[in-house]
Amino acid sequence: xxxxxxxxxxxxxxxxxxxxxxxxxxxxxxxxxxxxxxxxxxxxxxxxxxxxxxxxxxxxxxxxxxxxxxxxxxxxxxxxxxxxxxxxxxxxxxxxxxxxxxxxxxxxxxxxxxxxxxxxxxxxxxxxxxxxxxxxxxxxxxxxxxxxxxxxxxxxxxxxxxxxxxxxxxxxxxxxxxxxxxxxxxxxxxxxxxxxxxxxxxxxxxxxxxxxxxxxxxxxxxxxxxxxxxxxxxxxxxxxxxxxxxx
Amino acid sequence: xxxxxxxxxxxxxxxxxxxxxxxxxxxxxxxxxxxxxxxxxxxxxxxxxxxxxxxxxxxxxxxxxxxxxxxxxxxxxxxxxxxxxxxxxxxxxxxxxxxxxxxxxx
Numbered sequence: 001x002x003x004x005x006x007x008x009x010x011x012x013x014x015x016x017x018x019x020x021x022x023x024x025x026x027x028x029x030x031x032x033x034x035x036x037x038x039x040x041x042x043x044x045x046x047x048x049x050x051x052x053x054x055x056x057x058x059x060x061x062x063x064x065x066x067x068x069x070x071x072x073x074x075x076x077x078x079x080x081x082x083x084x085x086x087x088x089x090x091x092x093x094x095x096x097x098x099x100x101x102x103x104x105x106x107x108x109x110x111x112x113x114x115x116x117x118x119x120x121x122x123x124x125x126x127x128x129x130x131x132x133x134x135x136x137x138x139x140x141x142x143x144x145x146x147x148x149x150x151x152x153x154x155x156x157x158x159x160x161x162x163x164x165x166x167x168x169x170x171x172x173x174x175x176x177x178x179x180x181x182x183x184x185x186x187x188x189x190x191x192x193x194x195x196x197x198x199x200x201x202x203x204x205x206x207x208x209x210x211x212x213x214x215x216x217x218x219x220x221x222x223x224x225x226x227x228x229x230x231x232x233x234x235x236x237x238x239x240x241x242x243x244x245x246x247x
Numbered sequence: 248x249x250x251x252x253x254x255x256x257x258x259x260x261x262x263x264x265x266x267x268x269x270x271x272x273x274x275x276x277x278x279x280x281x282x283x284x285x286x287x288x289x290x291x292x293x294x295x296x297x298x299x300x301x302x303x304x305x306x307x308x309x310x311x312x313x314x315x316x317x318x319x320x321x322x323x324x325x326x327x328x329x330x331x332x333x334x335x336x337x338x339x340x341x342x343x344x345x346x347x348x349x350x351x352x353x
Contacts, residue, residue, distance in 0.1 A: 026321055026323060026324075031324075034324045034327040035327055037331065038327050038328055040331075041331040041332045041334075042334055042335045044335070045335035045339045046339075046342070049343055052343060052348055053343065053348045097282065097285060101278070101282045105278065108274045108278060109275075111271075111274075111310060111314050112267060112270075115262075115267050115314050119261070119267070227315055230310055233314075234307050234310050237310065238303060238307065240303075241300065241303035245282075245285050245299050246296045246300075
């Protein structure tokens with residue numbers, strides 16, 4: 001594949017953008033991020049399949065959706081089935097759907113903020129319409145939307161930290177049972193991806209504050225970050241349904 | 248590199264703010280339905296899991312096609328993503344069958 005470099009003046013004296021097009025007319029880095037996303041699909045598919053294979057094979061609680069008794073090893077879908085167990089030995093279903101639903105809403109809204117950040121960078125240089133209100137100015141601010149996306153990403157990590165901490169307090173660690181091992185590995189990997197995304201967003205925000213994001217090269221930088229962020233979002237869509245909602 | 252190719256790359260149509268807003272709205276609505284269904288007696292139905300998987304697939308598709316601009320971008324990106332996703336789905340089902348988590352005919 002032949003590669004050529006297009007030098008495009010940006011308006012800064014002595015500074016040129018370097019956009020590396022291939023013979024397909026597509027930018028190298030964009031092809032690379034899509035290839036990375038494709039390979040990441042395989043990573044998460046293997047982690048999800050590991051979780052699904054081990055589902056229901058744990059010998060001891062806590063379990064994701066079932067009630068259980070520590071002493072008698074009785075497991076049931078309702079609290080009545082472990083009624084004979086001492087209250088201190090009863091283990092509740094560990095997954096907290098209301099809390100995870102909130103974190104899912106936050107992550108979905110962060111994707112909306114991310115596309116608005118990209119749109120704001122793409123539309124830089126276009127004058128605002130006459131009589132533009134605060135919302136139009138807000139829509140045009142890439143700094144605002146980049147920071148909003150990063151803040152929602154941090155909020156999602158906060159929800160996950162809260163969830164992990166409460167699980168440990170309830171007796172579920174990565175070593176407790178097969179559910180704990182596969183659950184913490186899968187959601188931990190996803191959380192690590194979100195953390196990388198947040199650092200990436202904060203880097204772009206810092207660049208935007210320092211010199212402003214503008215021009216084709218900067219649009220591409222934000223576009224690549226946005227693709228990664230949305231991928232993290234679609235992985236969570238799958239995890240939320242397969243791990244949290246389906247019993 | 249041909250200038251024509253570069254020009255083609257530079258003029259990719261993206262959705263408007265209103266379209267993004269509606270996509271976000273429908274993502275929230277579908278998620279709300281998923282969570283609501285979880286708390287209804289429908290949870291014990293055989294159709295519960297397929298219904299959730301369908302809603303999840305719709306959300307997945309909407310984010311990929313609209314927010315990731317796959318609907319508007321070059322076909323090569325579609326192929327790269329479809330190849331990775333296709334191998335991932337095949338791997339998932341292969342492992343589930345191999346370890347007995349899924350069985351044909353029972």
